Amino acid sequence: MRSISKFLLAMLVGLAGVLAAVTPAAAAGTPQSLGGLDIGAYCRSIGFTGATLTGSTAYDWHCVAADGGLGDLTFEAACRWAYSTGEAVDRIGDFRDPASVSCWRVTSTVVQPDFTNYCTTTGHSAAALLGDTAYDWRCVSYTRAGPTYYDVDVLAVCTYTVGTAATVERFNNYYDPSTWQCRV
Numbered sequence: 001m002r003s004i005s006k007f008l009l010a011m012l013v014g015l016a017g018v019l020a021a022v023t024p025a026a027a028a029g030t031p032q033s034l035g036g037l038d039i040g041a042y043c044r045s046i047g048f049t050g051a052t053l054t055g056s057t058a059y060d061w062h063c064v065a066a067d068g069g070l071g072d073l074t075f076e077a078a079c080r081w082a083y084s085t086g087e088a089v090d091r092i093g094d095f096r097d098p099a100s101v102s103c104w105r106v107t108s109t110v111v112q113p114d115f116t117n118y119c120t121t122t123g124h125s126a127a128a129l130l131g132d133t134a135y136d137w138r139c140v141s142y143t144r145a146g147p148t149y150y151d152v153d154v155l156a157v158c159t160y161t162v163g164t165a166a167t168v169e170r171f172n173n174y175y176d177p178s179t180w181q182c183r184v
Helices: 002-027 039-045 075-083 115-121 154-162
Strands: 032-035 050-053 061-064 088-092 101-105 126-129 137-143 146-151 168-171 180-183
Touching (some): 039 050, 039 075, 075 088, 075 101
């Protein structure tokens, strides 16, 4: 009886070791949501007294100095500090929602989303950039009546471009529509 118990215990320990070894390797190429940010804690870690929100967008977060002065912060650096990994990047879910900043573990692979091919593959005529922000991409269909514009799901564009659902869409600069990235 004792040898059977030892055998079963050894099997369980061995199985746990195999699962521990396989799981990180399998997840290595898959983006992983790490969670949100404590921006105040990050600001304190780099010598400020805290953080403040001075407006209504994600870019309105600032670190606050002891004298009340404001300092800029980098969400990517904050994510890397918060989760102790150089593989962390920030993702702003909605630029107009300052609470929508999250952190993701990704590989170093950066792929530009192919808006044009995505739009034509989904039955539209082309991709169109209708402004100067990351949110201004549209698919366009041309007819005799004129152009009709359709919203673009950038995650769908990234899935199409990369060829896998294991991707995270993020912009590097909201005010530069060419900075969209598909991260794997």
